[in-house]
Amino acid sequence: MTKADNMLSILWMLRAGRRKTAKQLAEALDIHVRTVYRCIDSLCVSGVPIVAESGPNGGYSILGRFAESPLMFDEDEQKGLVHAAIFAKEAGYPHSEALARATDKLKRYANDKQLESLERHGVGLSVIYPPLDGVHQTYLQMLEEAAGQGKTLKMTYDKGRGEIAPPRLFDPYGIVYWKGSWYAVGHCGYRGEVRSFRIDRIRALHPTEGRFERPASFSARDHLLGKLLPDASGSQAMESVRIRAQQQVLDELCRHWLFGHALAERQPEQALFRLARSTLITYVPYLLMPYGTALQIESELLVERMRAASARLLAHYDAMRQPNLDEGDGAQ
Structure with missing residues (x-):
């Protein structure tokens, strides 16, 4: 360990409240006794009130007042x-x-x-998240360090379904953890604009000599959410959707990131949402399917989209089920 690590370690050991001799400190840290003496001297010069007592029961201790200092963690x-x-x-x-x-x-x-x-x-605490593999863990660390140091990277990215885009220069402004995935947000040299990229789709990442300055007051979090939430500027057509259900069901629905941000009015057993029309006809029907018949929806457009999505789902599984029924009939 470095001298600073040794000093901090000695400080923590003395803060525990038990008097320690130089030999005990040296053995605990696997360092020479002379190193302990030098660290103690440096701590005293720094203002730490260490008391040295000689004799059979002697050793180093620290004043209780300093142990309660806000510089320490409670x-x-x-x-x-x-x-x-x-x-x-x-x-x-x-x-x-x-x-x-x-x-x-x-x-x-x-x-x-x-x-x-x-x-x-x-x-007493457990957390379950989908882990990154070793390669993408390394990429994540490279992106975080580049964001902090203002260094441009060269990135190769998989756009999805194995389609690899041309390599691009990328200025990472920040990394964001959202819904079980890590994203890098920054200026894309290939597109010439600020974009976000999923870390697990990066196929190669290399440092360059380039440098950049992050725009003042830029928020990677706000940029990523801004691409996902309804357009507050009014450039998208918006639809009002009222949903009635038991309070517990609505509470769960409102905790979803999309519905929570779109909530316009809430009562115990009904909620009014303002949703972008484009979102309403694409994603929303499938987000609501797990609720089954627990919801009463007041929106002709959404109800029609739910009916169409349910019909496609039914046709899909009917097509999978029919051969099995034919085989069963034949066996009889």
Whole structure:
């Protein structure tokens, strides 16, 4: 470890409240005793109130007042870091290993009561996300670092169904995690505009010598959502849709990202949505199908689209079912 790591580790160990000798600190960190002395001297110069006591029961300790300093993490903050590390690892966060090392330090130098609390809260939380493979985990980290340093990358991208687009220069303005997938948002040199790309469709990514400046106040999150939500500028035709259902059903529907943003009016057992017509005739019927007959829809257009989508679904499965019925009849 670096000297800074050693100093921080010693600080955490002393903060646990137990007096430690230089030998004990050296053995715990697998460093030389002289290194411990130098780190203690540096901590004292930095203003840390370390008390040295000689004798058989002597050693180094830290004033309780400093241990309660806001520079340290309290119990809730430590729990938050442990939970954040779990979320980050499962979501494929590019620096999850660094966050895991940080939480390991929390546990390593916590006192017995703190350690018991951290372990108990850690096993009490589970997260299920589709993981990225090793290659795309590397791409995600490259994109995050390039976004932070303003470095242009060269990217090869799969547009879908195996159709590979020509390589392009890409200025990553930021990365966004949305609905189980990571996206990179930035300026595409091939299209000459700001676009978003799914990380798991990137086929190659290489650094270049190019540099860029992110536009002031640009939000990768807002840009990505702006491409998905109804057009607030009024350039798209909008339709009003009133849906009646039990309160619990409507609560679940309103938690969906599309319907939640389109909600215009809500009552316990009915909700009014303002949806783009193009969305209404394409995606919405299939989003509502899982609710079956639990919904009463007041929109002639949407009802007609639901009927058409249901008919296509029925015809599809009828076509799959008919040969089996013929075989059964023949056997009789």
